[in-house]
Amino acid sequence: MSKRKEFNSPTFAANPRFGYLPDNDKYLFRNAPPRHAFNVIGVGVNGQEQMLVTLLEGRATIHGVYDPNPGSIERARALFAQFAPGQTLKVYATLEEACNEPAIDGILIATPTYTHIDVLRVAVKSGKHILLEKPMATTLADAAEMVGIARDYKAVLQVGLQYRYKPVYVEAAHEALSRKSLGDIKTITILEHRMPFLDKVGQWNKFSKFSGGTLVEKCCHYFDLFNLFAQSRPTRVYATGSQAVNFKDFEYNGEKSDIIDNAFVDVLYENGVRANFNLCMFAPMFYEELILCGDEGRLKAWENEEFVAAGRPNSHLEVMCGLDRPSKVSTPCIPTTSQNPATMAAHLPSGSPSSTRSRASPAPPRPYPRASGQLSSESRPRRRSSPGSRS
Numbered sequence: 001m002s003k004r005k006e007f008n009s010p011t012f013a014a015n016p017r018f019g020y021l022p023d024n025d026k027y028l029f030r031n032a033p034p035r036h037a038f039n040v041i042g043v044g045v046n047g048q049e050q051m052l053v054t055l056l057e058g059r060a061t062i063h064g065v066y067d068p069n070p071g072s073i074e075r076a077r078a079l080f081a082q083f084a085p086g087q088t089l090k091v092y093a094t095l096e097e098a099c100n101e102p103a104i105d106g107i108l109i110a111t112p113t114y115t116h117i118d119v120l121r122v123a124v125k126s127g128k129h130i131l132l133e134k135p136m137a138t139t140l141a142d143a144a145e146m147v148g149i150a151r152d153y154k155a156v157l158q159v160g161l162q163y164r165y166k167p168v169y170v171e172a173a174h175e176a177l178s179r180k181s182l183g184d185i186k187t188i189t190i191l192e193h194r195m196p197f198l199d200k201v202g203q204w205n206k207f208s209k210f211s212g213g214t215l216v217e218k219c220c221h222y223f224d225l226f227n228l229f230a231q232s233r234p235t236r237v238y239a240t241g242s243q244a245v246n247f248k249d250f251e252y253n254g255e256k257s258d259i260i261d262n263a264f265v266d267v268l269y270e271n272g273v274r275a276n277f278n279l280c281m282f283a284p285m286f287y288e289e290l291i292l293c294g295d296e297g298r299l300k301a302w303e304n305e306e307f308v309a310a311g312r313p314n315s316h317l318e319v320m321c322g323l324d325r326p327s328k329v330s331t332p333c334i335p336t337t338s339q340n341p342a343t344m345a346a347h348l349p350s351g352s353p354s355s356t357r358s359r360a361s362p363a364p365p366r367p368y369p370r371a372s373g374q375l376s377s378e379s380r381p382r383r384r385s386s387p388g389s390r391s
């Protein structure tokens with residue numbers, strides 16, 4: 001069935017307000033049946049986000065889940081009941097059963113980072129399409145093994161680095177890489193100021209050996225953006241960081257937390273581009289900022305999850321050029337009937353989620369993402385001042 005052109009949302013169909021309509025009279029409020037089915041392995045914060053995005057986006061459904069934590073399963077069931085009313089969520093007793101389910105096309109892996117390699121080794125035996133959450137791994141040896149696996153894997157094996165699909169960065173990529181509005185990019189600056197790492201099942205994100213460390217676990221998104229905008233490979237890295245404020249007294253099973261909460265990172269690229277990253281994780285906000293300086297212009301973009309009733313926009317993008325071309329200031333966003341742009345629903349690229357992806361690497365930037373996952377005012381989660389898919 002060809003895609004309808006009218007603005008409609010998969011969540012209109014799920015909105016009980018329109019339940020009075022006879023099936024025959026549903027047009028805008030009728031979804032095409034999902035074409036794909038996925039199982040989710042690990043349904044904590046991110047696995048639930050994967051479920052939500054899949055169900056809202058509508059091209060696929062969630063068939064089942066596997067997670068050893070009963071609380072996570074309970075939450076997954078509640079979410080599924082809300083966004084796939086009348087359908088049944090299968091809960092598996094083992095990872096092997098979940099991965100080898102004949103009814104599914106793909107597997108979404110959202111388990112703690114230190115478990116990725118073990119889960120992936122089982123998942124690839126199924127031969128199914130796989131989305132593995134970022135970061136790939138906590139050690140170089142595991143990452144190298146994954147690259148080896150991906151090289152020979154016949155189906156799609158993709159790592160979930162979705163920040164490059166956020167509206168502000170899609171627009172920034174369009175300006176900087178497609179339109180070349182800035183000329184040749186010379187420097188890249190990214191800043192992330194946010195709250196501390198959230199509580200997790202087993203508190204795995206408080207320990208570098210389980211998460212890979214703060215710069216791997218959280219900041220791989222920004223290094224991915226560095227690579228995107230530099231269009232080159234890094235040759236030198238200089239970094240400092242410390243545990244200045246967060247979790248200094250935190251102990252779990254008698255072990256002290258060892259993760260840093262602030263850092264400065266300098267990266268030099270083969271083509272001469274210089275990149276700098278500034279992290280602070282003891283700020284009462286979720287704020288990130290990108291500045292690109294080229295030889296013909298400067299771009300600044302930011303995204304802000306508002307904690308106060310200040311009425312500011314959540315995003316901003318400005319392109320300042322010289323006299324030869326126009327400058328502009330804008331607010332890239334998706335419709336207000338959608339989720340907060342900080343969540344994955346806003347990062348969905350247009351096109352098929354599976355069949356067109358390169359293996360073990362994110363897809364190239366697309367000029368404009370389709371604003372997916374629009375929610376009706378009744379069924380959408382409230383705009384969050386709580387963390388959404390935050391780690």
Ligand SMILES: NC(=O)c1ccc[n+]([C@@H]2O[C@H](COP(=O)([O-])OP(=O)(O)OC[C@H]3O[C@@H](n4cnc5c(N)ncnc54)[C@H](O)[C@@H]3O)[C@@H](O)[C@H]2O)c1
Binds near residue numbers: 044069111391
């Ligand atoms: N792409 C993003 O922006 C983004 C955001 C948040 C987290 N993540 C990534 O997602 C992964 C999970 O993070 P989270 O924040 O959801 O953690 P979490 O602790 O909230 O959830 C992890 C879930 O996996 C379950 N689990 C643990 N071991 C398992 C196993 N062997 N098999 C199946 N389930 C298992 C846990 O019980 C828990 O429910 C991490 O790799 C994290 O880096 C990505």
